[in-house]
Amino acid sequence: MSTEGNPDRKVTRPRLGPDAREHIGAHLQIVYAEIEGQPIPDEQVDLLLALRRAERELSRKET
Template sequence: MTDDRRDFGKGQLGRAAQVRIGRRLRQVYRSFIGEPIPDDCVDLLLALRRKEREHGRSP
């Protein structure tokens, strides 16, 4: 077990690992900030919202 997982429950990451992952994700996705969401993704999100409303799980 690594230091990052010490004293944490099964499947949980330590704070240091979370910070490293967050930094790396921001680096990787920085170029996508401000880009429009593709229409097919918007359609999927809207379909999900409709299903949630049908099942009484309004966001």
Template structure:
């Protein structure tokens, strides 16, 4: 049976590493919560939605 040391390099992260990464990411992104979405991002999202609708009609 493979343990954590034997699965290294196969995309495995132990629970402790996942928790540490999650905490760090929350600290980094916390200041962004509540910030407005930039207009450029909204434009890209709307363009994607239009494309998806066009493809849905032609399917």
């Protein structure tokens, strides 16, 4: 659905039934269980540390 002609019009999406939600939830739990014990890759750790440093710098500038 497009709201091109009327940007204030809300797009309604079909809702999932309980069976579909249960099916999706079960598969998400399986996927999560597979990756749960794996270490965080170094690249992602580096990104998280850079974000932490940037947040600290911002908070120092605000005070």
